Amino acid sequence: MGYNPVANQDGVRMGQSWGQQWGLVTVLGISLGLGGVTWAAPPRISITVVRDPQHRDWEKIVSQLEQMDLFYEILPSPELTLDRLEKVSLLFLPNLPTLTPNQVQILESWVKGSQGKLVVSGDLSRSIPDAVRPVFRELVGAYWLEALPRTEAVVPRQGQSWTQGVITRSPVQGGILVPATLSSRVAATWGEGIAHPVAVVTTPQTAYLGWQWGTQPELDRQWLEAVLGKLGVGWQPVATLERPAAPPPQPLSTLEMSAMRLELSNLLGRVESAILTTDATGQSDNAVPPHYQAVISQAREVIRKLPEWVETQQHNKARQAFEHVRADLWRNYPLDRLSTLPEVRAIWLDRGTIVSAGSPQGLAKIFDRLAAAGINTVFFETVNAGYPMYPSRLAPQQNPLTLHWDPLAAAVKLAHERQMELHAWMWTFATGNRRHNVLPGITLPEDYPGPVLSLFRDWANTTPEGSLFPRGQRETWLDPANGTVRRYLLGLIQEMIRDYHVDGIHLDYIRYPFQDPGRGNVFGYGPASRQGFMRQTGVDPLTLHPQRDPQLWTAWTEFRVRQVDEFVGEVARYSRRLNPEVIISAAVYAMPTHERIQKIQQHWETWIAKGDIDLLVPMTYVENTRRLEQLVKPNLEAVSQAPVLYIPSLNLLDLPKVEFLDKMQAIRDLPTSGYALFAARQLNDEFQGILAQSRIPSSQVPYRRPFAAAAARFRALQQEWQFLLDKQQIWIQQSALASWNAEAQQLEQLLAELEMNPTPAHLRRAQEGLDQFRRQLPTWLSQENLQRPYRVNTWVNRLTAMETILRYGQRTLNRSSRPSIQARDPLLPPP
Numbered sequence: 089m090g091y092n093p094v095a096n097q098d099g100v101r102m103g104q105s106w107g108q109q110w111g112l113v114t115v116l117g118i119s120l121g122l123g124g125v126t127w128a129a130p131p132r133i134s135i136t137v138v139r140d141p142q143h144r145d146w147e148k149i150v151s152q153l154e155q156m157d158l159f160y161e162i163l164p165s166p167e168l169t170l171d172r173l174e175k176v177s178l179l180f181l182p183n184l185p186t187l188t189p190n191q192v193q194i195l196e197s198w199v200k201g202s203q204g205k206l207v208v209s210g211d212l213s214r215s216i217p218d219a220v221r222p223v224f225r226e227l228v229g230a231y232w233l234e235a236l237p238r239t240e241a242v243v244p245r246q247g248q249s250w251t252q253g254v255i256t257r258s259p260v261q262g263g264i265l266v267p268a269t270l271s272s273r274v275a276a277t278w279g280e281g282i283a284h285p286v287a288v289v290t291t292p293q294t295a296y297l298g299w300q301w302g303t304q305p306e307l308d309r310q311w312l313e314a315v316l317g318k319l320g321v322g323w324q325p326v327a328t329l330e331r332p333a334a335p336p337p338q339p340l341s342t343l344e345m346s347a348m349r350l351e352l353s354n355l356l357g358r359v360e361s362a363i364l365t366t367d368a369t370g371q372s373d374n375a376v377p378p379h380y381q382a383v384i385s386q387a388r389e390v391i392r393k394l395p396e397w398v399e400t401q402q403h404n405k406a407r408q409a410f411e412h413v414r415a416d417l418w419r420n421y422p423l424d425r426l427s428t429l430p431e432v433r434a435i436w437l438d439r440g441t442i443v444s445a446g447s448p449q450g451l452a453k454i455f456d457r458l459a460a461a462g463i464n465t466v467f468f469e470t471v472n473a474g475y476p477m478y479p480s481r482l483a484p485q486q487n488p489l490t491l492h493w494d495p496l497a498a499a500v501k502l503a504h505e506r507q508m509e510l511h512a513w514m515w516t517f518a519t520g521n522r523r524h525n526v527l528p529g530i531t532l533p534e535d536y537p538g539p540v541l542s543l544f545r546d547w548a549n550t551t552p553e554g555s556l557f558p559r560g561q562r563e564t565w566l567d568p569a570n571g572t573v574r575r576y577l578l579g580l581i582q583e584m585i586r587d588y589h590v591d592g593i594h595l596d597y598i599r600y601p602f603q604d605p606g607r608g609n610v611f612g613y614g615p616a617s618r619q620g621f622m623r624q625t626g627v628d629p630l631t632l633h634p635q636r637d638p639q640l641w642t643a644w645t646e647f648r649v650r651q652v653d654e655f656v657g658e659v660a661r662y663s664r665r666l667n668p669e670v671i672i673s674a675a676v677y678a679m680p681t682h683e684r685i686q687k688i689q690q691h692w693e694t695w696i697a698k699g700d701i702d703l704l705v706p707m708t709y710v711e712n713t714r715r716l717e718q719l720v721k722p723n724l725e726a727v728s729q730a731p732v733l734y735i736p737s738l739n740l741l742d743l744p745k746v747e748f749l750d751k752m753q754a755i756r757d758l759p760t761s762g763y764a765l766f767a768a769r770q771l772n773d774e775f776q777g778i779l780a781q782s783r784i785p786s787s788q789v790p791y792r793r794p795f796a797a798a799a800a801r802f803r804a805l806q807q808e809w810q811f812l813l814d815k816q817q818i819w820i821q822q823s824a825l826a827s828w829n830a831e832a833q834q835l836e837q838l839l840a841e842l843e844m845n846p847t848p849a850h851l852r853r854a855q856e857g858l859d860q861f862r863r864q865l866p867t868w869l870s871q872e873n874l875q876r877p878y879r880v881n882t883w884v885n886r887l888t889a890m891e892t893i894l895r896y897g898q899r900t901l902n903r904s905s906r907p908s909i910q911a912r913d914p915l916l917p918p919p
Contacts, residue, residue: 148302183210209301230289262299357878365427430788432762462783471514474538511592518597520564567614568651592671673703740770759888794897
């Protein structure tokens with residue numbers, strides 16, 4: 089039996105069919121028995137579904153809801169207020185295309201204040217404004233990382249009774265979710281297996297479904313019913329219910345078993361690496377607790393036994409052992425050890441922290457903390473949202489919140505007094521910010537385009553319709569194809585280098601805003617760009633469509649990429665004419681090259697190949713170490729032959745201490761040249777204390793003294809090797825050991841000669857010796873590699889990092905000492 093959907097006076101709708109789960113009938117406010125089983129519905133089992141005016145798939149969503157045995161109420165997103173949510177038990181945000189900061193704060197207050205339950209689905213990465221993205225992540229317990237490259241089945245995790253009604257395994261297009269809080273629990277993965285990407289995440293009050301809800305009828309229905317039961321809304325049986333038997337556990341595949349072994353091996357390797365490096369160099373006063381050896385031995389045993397358990401079909405035993413030993417390693421992670429390593433140790437000192445400092449005296453306290461943490465490079469936010477933090481002769485207006493002082497002048501002095509470098513961090517092509525407009529003390533209209541574009545409208549980049557703000561984004565943007573824009577930005581750089589003697593220029597927003605051409609979200613149609621492309625092709629880019637005109641669209645994309653590439657080259661050439669010692673760095677995205685070019689027109693591979701930048705700083709802000717390694721490793725391949733130092737970054741916001749140490753260890757065990765931390769505001773006492781253990785001399789910063797840094801790194805490696813040899817904790821044949829020792833001594837001498845007398849001839853010999861040594865190391869340590877492959881691979885990575893530092897050092901051989909800066913390019917506006 090059934091009925092047509094109806095609506096009551098409050099707009100509540102009820103689906104077309106009767107309940108089918110367990111053969112049960114569920115009606116609002118009524119408990120019905122069937123087959124001797126009693127079900128109790130909560131007083132309010134209806135759900136409230138938010139509809140956004142921009143919902144493209146709303147008809148599919150409604151169609152799915154109509155097929156379910158539940159009551160639902162539609163709430164237009166403009167009516168999302170605390171008053172309106174007062175009587176709501178559960179709120180469903182299906183594939184919401186937009187969400188304002190105010191709405192996020194309302195949701196946070198509702199969930200925390202009234203214990204409301206929240207279900208979300210789909211890619212919300214573009215829906216949530218940057219300012220409240222951390223709040224929303226904390227609220228729902230997860231975030232959408234990236235889309236899956238292909239369709240996959242959603243597979244519930246074992247041991248969850250509330251998902252037993254989910255039996256559909258139809259492939260669906262979705263995205264990888266990342267759990268974001270301690271209460272987050274992985275409910276399902278993409279494909280069978282613990283190590284597979286995450287598809288569903290729950291917390292006690294929320295659930296996140298990692299696909300566009302409304303596309304797979306059975307899958308959507310089963311999962312929504314399951315999470316409603318999980319959250320205590322709707323299908324809730326009393327204790328007399330006899331549930332069907334749980335399905336038998338799925339067998340572990342060889343691929344899943346291999347992924348489990350790899351995850352354990354890498355985690356174990358990082359734990360051992362942290363212990364070994366500090367013990368070998370005598371940096372830790374704390375002896376290794378005895379139980380570490382038991383934990384490490386148990387982990388090795390599980391890694392060894394996993395293939396056997398899978399082969400003998402002991403799948404539950406394999407899963408349980410994996411989970412147990414992984415948890416043990418995390419619980420026993422060495423928290424008191426961070427080794428000294430010659431590296432770039434950078435941090436972003438953000439505008440908010442600078443404004444809060446309020447004076448040179450206040451800023452001095454911040455620099456004292458950074459110096460105590462061993463930071464050697466400060467990316468000081470100098471041009472933000474179109475406002476310089478200093479009194480510029482070129483920019484229309486200094487930041488209104490710093491008019492009473494000159495933060496840049498104070499910062500340069502404070503940094504140099506503490507043997508630190510001060511690099512001016514500038515928003516390059518982004519030049520206005522809605523969030524900045526509404527700050528206390530600014531109080532401008534939210535749609536104010538910024539001080540630059542309010543005066544020079546023709547400098548703007550736009551959407552095809554002429555809007556200054558890209559769809560769903562806060563910033564306004566300059567047109568990189570505009571020659572006057574480029575001269576203006578170079579003029580600001582000239583001021584910072586010539587007048588303030590900054591040590592470096594750090595380029596942020598060195599790209600176009602995010603776009604999605606497949607969905608019609610495109611940008612870059614400023615007057616200069618359109619005219620430049622028409623001169624090149626005779627075609628107005630406004631007439632192009634990515635599917636209809638693929639070749640011309642590719643040409644249009646390449647044109648925009650080239651504008652950014654050319655400007656980075658201009659910055660490098662001009663800055664180094666002003667001061668050959670200036671360091672050029674760029675904050676970039678680590679996404680795959682093709683995706684990066686299509687979405688933001690950023691092709692940093694060109695910059696590093698030409699030597700236009702010294703430091704490549706990818707914003708690798710991810711929630712776990714495995715994902716960090718996945719992002720970093722492809723980048724390292726791309727920079728393997730370039731004269732650039734690769735500096736991954738960590739976001740300190742809400743980062744637990746153990747995860748901070750684990751990510752730091754992973755970065756150091758890869759062939760990198762340091763790290764960058766975002767941001768000074770989040771550098772708490774705990775992080776400062778960890779970093780303070782491993783300070784390095786300023787004479788070993790790789791971009792200033794690359795040869796000293798390489799020699800010091802090799803000496804540290806030798807200490808590790810000798811420590812293990814003395815304790816007979818390394819597997820190597822005597823014949824190999826003799827060759828290894830002889831080659832190590834020779835390489836140490838070559839590196840020392842290069843450090844003392846940096847000439848092209850000494851550099852060439854050191855590079856040849858290092859290359860030969862790195863290639864031979866796995867052969868010498870073939871037996872050790874069988875026992876501890878992570879350790880041997882880490883040593884190879886550290887030798888590779890030394891090769892990178894020497895390759896970078898080659899470009900510094902001809903640098904002269906810091907000149908008196910008097911030059912001014914005739915193309916620049918007069919001071």
